[in-house]
Each structure stands twice: as C-alpha cells, then as structure tokens.
Amino acid sequence: MFDEDGSLDPLLKFLLYAVIALAVGKMLWEWLTEDVGQWITVDLWGLIADHPWWTGLFVVGGLPMLLLLGRILSFLFGANTYANADDTFAAPSGDAIEADALTFKTKQLSSMSATGFEQACTDLLARDGFRRPKRVGGAGDLGVDITARDDEDRRLIVQCKQYQSPVGSGHAQISRGR
Secondary structure (H helix, E strand, O other), X not given: OEOOOOXXXXXXXXXXXXXXXXXXXXXHHHHHHHHHHHHXXXXXXXXXXXXXXXXXXXXXXXXXXXXXXXXXHHHHOOXXXXXXXXXXXXXXXXXXXXXXXXXXXXXXXHOOOHHXXXXXXXXXXXXXXXXXEEEOOOOOOOOOOEEEEOXXXXXXXXXXXXXXXXXXXXXXXXXXXX
C-alpha cells in the first residue's frame, strides 16, 4: 500500500485519482443537466419573453463591452501582434529590449503577415541596441521599411524581405536598384 518512503503506491494513487475524477464528473453532469438546463430553458427564456426591450438593449450594449474586454485582456496578456495584418503597429520605445527577451523561430517568422514581419524586425533591432527603430514602410512598398540609429548615430535603413525558400543575392540587388 505504501512505499518505503511513505508515499502511496502509484497504482493505488492512479485509482484514487480516477475515482475522484469520476465523482466530480458525475456531480458536474448532474448540475449541468438539471440546474443549468432549467436556468437556460425556463428562467432565462422567461426573462427574455417578459422583457424583450431590456433584453435587446442588454445584448446590443453587451457585445461592444465583450469586444472591449477582449482587447483589454489581449493587451494585458500580450497577444501575438506579429500575426496581425493591419498596418497600425506602434513603434517600440527607444529603450533597448533585453537581449534574451525577444527571439523568434523560423516557423514563427514565416507565418507572420508582411507588416507583422516588419514589426518583428523592428523589435529585433531594438533588442540588439539600435536606437529609435521605427517601421516606416508598408508591405510591397519597394522602399525603406525600417529606420534606426546605431551607437555612433549613423542612420540604418532596412528593407525587409520575407521569403519561404532560400534566395540568392539577385533579390537584394534587384530591389536595391529600384
């Protein structure tokens, strides 16, 4: 029953957890099928039928509140802004990001939108100590995508290219000549 160190035998521990999980599952099932089912079918439907205008106002007002709550939570918990396809990225602050705080895997970079990829490159420049990195271009602009300053206050101009397969120097030479 007990091992030499006083812990419960692994098989008995598994069986105990299985019995507890089944008991909790049974209680949840009864609660969902009886109490919650009645609340939805009888109580909530009665409220809607008795007060249709208040219900409509609640729904119309509640949807924007849910959307706002979703945006606030995604901002607070750091949703992946790199996958977003719109062009409204905010430039990172001039402060350098910690060196190991920001890294990307190749798969992550290849799955980003064009503007998300440019923003990721901007953030990586900030991480590596470049000052005032700013995404200035847009996808397909054939021009400058990012500007920044190095430690000697020289201006750095970057054009981002996001290809799925290896490319030769011809791609950089063609875009540079335009």
